[in-house]
Amino acid sequence: MIEVRDLVKKYGSVVAVDGVSFDAAAGSIFGLLGPNGAGKSTTIGCISGLLRPHAGTVRVLGHDIVGASTKAKKELGVVPQEIALYEDLSARENIAYWGGAYGLSGPDLKRRTDEVLALVGLADRAKEPIKKYSGGMKRRLNFACGIVHEPKVLLLDEPTVGVDPQSRVNILDLVRSQAQTGTCVLYTTHYMEEAEALCDSLAIVDGGKVIAQGTMRELRQRTEERDLLRLNGQFDVPHIEKKLHDLDHIEIIQIHETQITIAAGQGGNRLPEILGAIGETGADIRETTLSQPNLESLFIKLTGKELRE
Amino acid sequence: MRFLWVSFLKDMRRAFRDPISLLLSVGIPVVIGSLLSLVAGGSNGPAPKAELLVTDQDNSFVSGVFLAAFNQGPLADLIEISMMEEERALRMVNKGDASAFLMIPEGFGQAVLDDLPMELVLRTDPSQTILPAIVTETLGVLVDGTFLLQRTLLNPMSDLDLEGEPQDFALIGTRLEQVFSGAMPYLNPPIIELEILESKEPQKNMSFGTVFLPGLLIMALLFAAQNGSSDVWKEHEKGTLTRTLTTPGRLIQFICGKVLANTVVLLLIGVAFLFFAMLFFGLEVANLPLAVVWLALTGAALYLLFLLIQVISSNSKGGNIITNALVFPFAMIGGSFFPFELMRSGIASVGKQTPNGWALVKFKGILSGSMGPETILPAAVLVLVVIAILFSLCQLRISRGFVGR
Ligand SMILES: Nc1ncnc2c1ncn2[C@@H]1O[C@H](COP(=O)(O)OP(=O)(O)O)[C@@H](O)[C@H]1O
Ligand SMILES: [Mg+2]
Numbered sequence: 001m002i003e004v005r006d007l008v009k010k011y012g013s014v015v016a017v018d019g020v021s022f023d024a025a026a027g028s029i030f031g032l033l034g035p036n037g038a039g040k041s042t043t044i045g046c047i048s049g050l051l052r053p054h055a056g057t058v059r060v061l062g063h064d065i066v067g068a069s070t071k072a073k074k075e076l077g078v079v080p081q082e083i084a085l086y087e088d089l090s091a092r093e094n095i096a097y098w099g100g101a102y103g104l105s106g107p108d109l110k111r112r113t114d115e116v117l118a119l120v121g122l123a124d125r126a127k128e129p130i131k132k133y134s135g136g137m138k139r140r141l142n143f144a145c146g147i148v149h150e151p152k153v154l155l156l157d158e159p160t161v162g163v164d165p166q167s168r169v170n171i172l173d174l175v176r177s178q179a180q181t182g183t184c185v186l187y188t189t190h191y192m193e194e195a196e197a198l199c200d201s202l203a204i205v206d207g208g209k210v211i212a213q214g215t216m217r218e219l220r221q222r223t224e225e226r227d228l229l230r231l232n233g234q235f236d237v238p239h240i241e242k243k244l245h246d247l248d249h250i251e252i253i254q255i256h257e258t259q260i261t262i263a264a265g266q267g268g269n270r271l272p273e274i275l276g277a278i279g280e281t282g283a284d285i286r287e288t289t290l291s292q293p294n295l296e297s298l299f300i301k302l303t304g305k306e307l308r309e
Numbered sequence: 310m311r312f313l314w315v316s317f318l319k320d321m322r323r324a325f326r327d328p329i330s331l332l333l334s335v336g337i338p339v340v341i342g343s344l345l346s347l348v349a350g351g352s353n354g355p356a357p358k359a360e361l362l363v364t365d366q367d368n369s370f371v372s373g374v375f376l377a378a379f380n381q382g383p384l385a386d387l388i389e390i391s392m393m394e395e396e397r398a399l400r401m402v403n404k405g406d407a408s409a410f411l412m413i414p415e416g417f418g419q420a421v422l423d424d425l426p427m428e429l430v431l432r433t434d435p436s437q438t439i440l441p442a443i444v445t446e447t448l449g450v451l452v453d454g455t456f457l458l459q460r461t462l463l464n465p466m467s468d469l470d471l472e473g474e475p476q477d478f479a480l481i482g483t484r485l486e487q488v489f490s491g492a493m494p495y496l497n498p499p500i501i502e503l504e505i506l507e508s509k510e511p512q513k514n515m516s517f518g519t520v521f522l523p524g525l526l527i528m529a530l531l532f533a534a535q536n537g538s539s540d541v542w543k544e545h546e547k548g549t550l551t552r553t554l555t556t557p558g559r560l561i562q563f564i565c566g567k568v569l570a571n572t573v574v575l576l577l578i579g580v581a582f583l584f585f586a587m588l589f590f591g592l593e594v595a596n597l598p599l600a601v602v603w604l605a606l607t608g609a610a611l612y613l614l615f616l617l618i619q620v621i622s623s624n625s626k627g628g629n630i631i632t633n634a635l636v637f638p639f640a641m642i643g644g645s646f647f648p649f650e651l652m653r654s655g656i657a658s659v660g661k662q663t664p665n666g667w668a669l670v671k672f673k674g675i676l677s678g679s680m681g682p683e684t685i686l687p688a689a690v691l692v693l694v695v696i697a698i699l700f701s702l703c704q705l706r707i708s709r710g711f712v713g714r
Contacts, residue, residue, distance in 0.1 A: 100315030
């Protein structure tokens with residue numbers, strides 16, 4: 001339903017999106033996972049017709065976003081990263097405006113307004129000016145305004161940033177239920193856990209490029225089921241590199257004087273062996289973390305850096 | 310077109326969500342302006358001067374004495390006389406560069422001495438009210454005085470009790486009248502007739518309220534338009550403008566809705582003013598429909614002017630500083646704090662070139678009944694053209710660059 005091909009978007013000399021391609025299907029949640037500045041919002045901006053791509057194409061239900069922008073926009077629901085609402089209007093009035101912008105009116109608008117207000121749990125406070133709302137409530141309304149017209153394609157740009165845990169659960173449930181009713185959802189986030197919990201398939205982006213892409217299963221397999229061992233302390237880097245080199249099935253992902261990250265098959269069982277080897281170099285190990293293979297380890301493996309920095 | 314209505318409703322709701330701040334944003338400058346006007350028009354401020362152009366074709370002793378009377382004590386503070394040729398003087402009065410033009414025909418002196426009927430012609434600037442009135446009243450008294458002069462064997466005016474410094478022409482009038490009232494019985498029938506011609510149509514019903522109030526009203530519009538224009542930055546910073554661009558709703562309708570909503574707000578302010586003026590200053594009801602139309606056009610144009618400045622500014626701070634910096638001087642020179650009638654004619658003629666000053670002159674003309682629909686039509690068409698141009702520029706700027714694509 002969304003078809004992105006070789007998308008390029010530059011801001012002056014900064015290439016924010018650098019040849020991104022992916023497809024997102026109806027009834028599923030496609031994730032764009034990447035750190036801040038990876039180009040997620042810029043990609044969403046191009047798909048929603050807000051930004052003009054320098055190269056590449058975007059199609060929404062077959063409509064080119066540049067050539068047939070009105071047709072494409074009619075199918076889209078957009079929930080921007082920033083809360084883009086009228087603070088002095090009530091929730092109902094906000095929904096009426098955004099619904100109206102998508103061509104809803106009269107009884108249809110009224111029915112949908114009631115539905116989405118109930119859906120996001122704001123029905124009982126719908127008449128208040130939203131400047132009295134908490135951040136979480138605004139987030140939920142921000143979401144509601146994007147789905148009032150029952151779009152076939154929903155673009156969500158980090159819809160859970162800065163919300164309380166309860167609103168977060170609420171929003172994630174809403175996203176799932178949207179996909180279940182056949183909507184094609186594009187979901188961007190820098191929370192690896194969210195992507196893992198939510199997405200059917202995923203593109204991991206960094207520096208404007210897709211560095212890994214596939215279904216959640218395919219991506220998990222790419223981590224090769226290796227555990228990730230992270231050590232903090234004081235290390236003699238050349239000495240340790242040499243020591244670890246002698247051990248089998250170990251890959252140094254990243255090594256500094258104060259931190260080492262190692263990928264190892266069955267890391268739990270091999271912990272004594274690895275720690276022993278490092279200890280022999282006279283290292284001062286203060287903290288040890290062992291994590292199961294996940295998207296984070298894949299990201300670290302691919303980029304040599306952590307997702308959240 | 311439906312989205313235009315949606316956008317209009319949204320902005321109307323927002324404007325009226327906080328009526329107090331809307332009223333304050335308009336009310337405070339208007340109150341300050343009213344106070345300033347009162348001070349300027351009151352007895353403490355510098356007295357305004359009327360410029361009286363004179364062509365003396367008589368050049369006699371009597372005409373000399375007659376004109377010298379204008380240079381006496383209090384009159385000298387109120388009226389400044391410039392001698393010049395008839396043609397040039399007429400041109401200046403018609404252009405509004407002087408308050409009035411007095412023509413003293415040949416044989417005036419002889420006629421006074423011979424006690425023969427005589428006619429003086431005074432032309433006044435139709436766009437000014439108070440200063441020509443000062444000249445007219447003074448001249449009326451002087452004409453009577455000249456007659457008295459003749460009766461009292463041309464005693465110099467300075468012998469009359471004209472000392473002291475009354476600031477107000479009405480006061481001078483009454484004082485002079487007190488002086489002459491003793492001689493009134495002799496003044497009948499008057500021999501010198503003063504014919505007062507106005508350059509264009511005579512002005513009906515121009516009271517103090519109708520001189521100051523229209524200026525204050527245009528100022529209120531100016532402030533409300535500035536206030537409304539800053540909203541486009543709120544839309545930008547909040548992300549509602551960019552979010553709107555992701556919907557199928559068209560930008561042109563979005564801006565149209567905004568302009569309409571702001572125009573309606575300005576119009577409501579204007580109508581409230583006019584209603585007030587009608588109650589207290591007896592405006593002619595027949596002129597009001599045209600006045601309202603003119604206010605709507607003026608309001609839309611002023612709003613768009615500020616909107617354009619806002620959207621070509623690089624940030625909201627810049628936009629607000631520039632528009633705010635414009636509002637006060639424009640209100641000041643554009644005849645809102647000190648009416649054109651009380652300005653030096655040079656400054657007034659500059660002030661009348663400002664958009665709000667220009668609109669104010671027309672607005673006063675409409676209220677006074679001197680400008681009807683046919684007279685206003687060309688100006689209205691011009692404003693519509695300006696509105697269309699400003700609108701296109703705003704739209705162009707907002708779609709390219711302002712939202713940062
Ligand atoms: N309006 C803009 N002007 C200039 N550079 C921008 C603009 N928006 C984003 N960028 C740059 O483009 C890159 C991608 O930004 P963005 O798409 O917002 O990333 P993300 O949403 O993944 O955090 C960043 O380097 C950012 O600094
Ligand atoms: Mg972003």
